[in-house]
Amino acid sequence: MKKKVFDPKLQETDLAGKIGAGLERVSQAFKVLLWEKAKAFGLSPIQIQILVFVAHHHRELANVSHLAQEFNVTKPTISDAVRVLGKKELIIKDHSSADSRSYTILLSDKGNEVVARTEDFAQPIYEQINQLEGAEQTELFRLLSKVIYQFNQKGILSVQRTCFACKFYSKSANGHYCNLLVQPLKEEEIRLDCLEFESKS
Structure with missing residues (x-):
């Protein structure tokens, strides 16, 4: 029989269950912090994640197919997010690849400004971890x-x-x-x- 991680009775006697529940709490903290930042800038969480990812990774990874894998979502989900980012003039689509159907996502100047103001959403988590001993x-x-x-x-x-x-x-x-x-x-x-x-x- 499979363990029920979120059953408090299991957690009383099963350390792996406690750890699993604890990791879920940490995941919730990331979601809350990301949502707060997203609402402040009129963006969705996945849109902020795309902008931050593109800012810090090689351009060959900045395409719809790879981003769908990166964030474990469907290509249509990424395409919709990218379409909105384009309308908001936060990204530029570079169609210079050999495949005319694909494009690389680049940040506009405005996009870079948004990244600079949103990528610190996980700072509270960093600060808590940084208080741990080496x-x-x-x-x-x-x-x-x-x-x-x-x-x-x-x-x-x-x-x-x-x-x-x-x-x-x-x-x-x-x-x-x-x-x-x-x-x-x-x-x-x-x-x-x-x-x-x-x-x-």
Whole structure:
């Protein structure tokens, strides 16, 4: 029989259930903070997420197909969000690719201004985590990165740019190693979103 994570009776005796419920609370905190910022700027949460993502990632990732995978939503959902962002003059569609049906999403000057004023929506969460001791942060990150990687391996998260899934990563008895940087990696140096990531497959 499957465990019922949100049953308080289960949580009394099952630590995994408590942790699952706790992660859901953290997820709710992100949603609340993102919604507050979205309402303040007359945007939807996914529109802000698209703008922030495009601002910080390579342009080859800034297209409808990839963004749908990135945020685990349908292409029509991304297309609708992009259409609104275009109407608000926050993005520019670059149709210069060989495929005339596809385009790359670029930020306009106005879009960059909105990113500068919205990407701090998770600052309260950062501040709380930053109050943890260094060793606590390292252990929390180690466990989170492991769980996130496992979610990817099970197909729950479709996109993963972590060291563990990268062709440059290797692990030995001595720990983690990056063959691109040609150096060992400490636990806290493992990346969840690496710009140099290349899939093992």
